Amino acid sequence: MRNLIQFLKKFRDFLIFFILQVFVLTLFFNSKDYHRSKMTNTSSSIIGWFVEKKYNIDKHFSLSDANEKLLDANAKLKAQQPESFYLLQGDIYYVNDTLKKEQFQYIPATVINSSSNKRNNYFTLNKGSAQGVEVGMGVISDDGVIGIIADVSHHYSIVMTVLTEKSSTNVKLLKNNEYWFLTWDGLDSDFAQIDDVKRDIPIEIGDDVVTRGGGTQFPEGIPVGTIDEIISKDGEQTMGLNIKLNVNYNAVYHVYVIKNMMKDEQLNLESPYLEDE
Amino acid sequence: MNNAWVKYGSYFVLIVLIQGLVVNNIEMSIYVNPMIYPVMIIMLPFEFNILLTMLVAFVLGISVDAFSNTFGLNASAAMVIGYLRPTVLNIIKPRDGYDPVLLPSIHDMGKLWFLAYATVLIFIHHLWFFIIEVLRFDQIGQILLKTLFSLTFSLFLIMLFQYIFYKPSKK
Numbered sequence: 001m002r003n004l005i006q007f008l009k010k011f012r013d014f015l016i017f018f019i020l021q022v023f024v025l026t027l028f029f030n031s032k033d034y035h036r037s038k039m040t041n042t043s044s045s046i047i048g049w050f051v052e053k054k055y056n057i058d059k060h061f062s063l064s065d066a067n068e069k070l071l072d073a074n075a076k077l078k079a080q081q082p083e084s085f086y087l088l089q090g091d092i093y094y095v096n097d098t099l100k101k102e103q104f105q106y107i108p109a110t111v112i113n114s115s116s117n118k119r120n121n122y123f124t125l126n127k128g129s130a131q132g133v134e135v136g137m138g139v140i141s142d143d144g145v146i147g148i149i150a151d152v153s154h155h156y157s158i159v160m161t162v163l164t165e166k167s168s169t170n171v172k173l174l175k176n177n178e179y180w181f182l183t184w185d186g187l188d189s190d191f192a193q194i195d196d197v198k199r200d201i202p203i204e205i206g207d208d209v210v211t212r213g214g215g216t217q218f219p220e221g222i223p224v225g226t227i228d229e230i231i232s233k234d235g236e237q238t239m240g241l242n243i244k245l246n247v248n249y250n251a252v253y254h255v256y257v258i259k260n261m262m263k264d265e266q267l268n269l270e271s272p273y274l275e276d277e
Numbered sequence: 278m279n280n281a282w283v284k285y286g287s288y289f290v291l292i293v294l295i296q297g298l299v300v301n302n303i304e305m306s307i308y309v310n311p312m313i314y315p316v317m318i319i320m321l322p323f324e325f326n327i328l329l330t331m332l333v334a335f336v337l338g339i340s341v342d343a344f345s346n347t348f349g350l351n352a353s354a355a356m357v358i359g360y361l362r363p364t365v366l367n368i369i370k371p372r373d374g375y376d377p378v379l380l381p382s383i384h385d386m387g388k389l390w391f392l393a394y395a396t397v398l399i400f401i402h403h404l405w406f407f408i409i410e411v412l413r414f415d416q417i418g419q420i421l422l423k424t425l426f427s428l429t430f431s432l433f434l435i436m437l438f439q440y441i442f443y444k445p446s447k448k
Binding site: 027047051115188 | 349
């Protein structure tokens with residue numbers, strides 16, 4: 001009898017352990033898809049407050065670095081678009097043009113929390129739904145693609161970066177528009193991978209890879225990286241590519257959230273033809 | 278009793294903040310991902326109820342998850358060592374049992390005992406953490422490397438934490 005009670009007690013402990021484990025692991029595995037993740041994270045207000053306080057201290061150590069980058073970006077923009085001018089409305093910058101219809105607007109934001117050495121790396125931004133950030137928007141920096149907004153609160157948002165398990169960015173080769181999906185194997189934050197590349201495409205090391213722009217998140221031609229290594233195994237029909245990423249994910253300070261004005265139009269048109277994923 | 282709750286409550290807040298705001302920002306390499314928060318579970322009293330230990334581990338893990346955007350990964354790993362802690366304590370029990378006045382700390386139990394105890398638990402914690410995080414059998418080498426390197430740094434941080442914040446228990 002005593003043994004039985006002892007056993008039942010052990011079994012109860014294990015059962016509670018098991019149920020809790022199932023609960024947290026479900027949360028964790030669901031979090032990998034950005035449209036299914038719902039949990040407290042650094043976008044919630046209490047944690048966000050702490051993280052922002054920490055950032056307010058941290059930022060002084062990286063100010064000169066960040067300023068230099070901004071200066072670079074400003075110089076580049078000035079050289080590129082002398083004729084277009086920027087109108088300031090609230091916190092959104094947009095190009096005024098009568099010939100072309102405006103499609104993308106950019107919401108500037110600052111990275112207040114980040115990681116780059118985990119299997120799934122997320123950034124926290126200091127802009128949220130109050131500034132017009134929505135789940136599913138693309139995020140870029142001056143150097144290239146950062147990721148996709150996975151969660152927003154009133155004043156903060158979470159970016160699922162390219163450096164996550166489930167991220168697959170639509171990219172293409174700049175010189176001949178061949179397109180693929182970019183994924184990350186979790187081994188090195190400087191390199192991402194492309195699989196299933198056909199062998200008859202003329203590819204050279206050093207070729208530029210940019211966003212394809214077919215989805216609703218990114219405009220076409222945002223830089224992603226350059227081809228660093230071509231992995232071809234004997235007897236396989238396809239090759240793999242190692243892409244040296246343009247963005248140094250250890251040092252991202254200022255980013256832009258991309259608002260696509262024609263997203264709903266495109267999705268409405270596409271939805272009858274594309275299966276829901 | 279009240280005193281103990283206040284003491285462990287403040288340790289809890291302190292440890293979560295240190296982990297979330299300081300240790301999470303140590304990003305030396307993809308192989309080094311040190312964690313200090315398991316010290317909370319390790320330092321609970323010897324006879325602490327297993328269900329309460331798991332509850333502490335769960336709340337602790339979820340709090341750390343909120344800071345590191347890991348959505349339940351830390352909670353899972355913390356609960357594993359919360360569940361296994363009584364077993365480990367039982368295996369390495371001294372011949373005449375544990376003195377209920379003492380705590381499982383360096384000061385009370387000695388460097389060697391503590392190192393063995395902490396290494397076993399942190400190793401289980403890190404191994405579980407990285408297996409769940411990576412979840413690919415072809416990267417088992419990577420998982421082991423991550424576990425070993427992170428283990429070294431975590432142990433160092435945990436011992437440092439004890440020397441700074443804990444005093445020997447009065448006999």
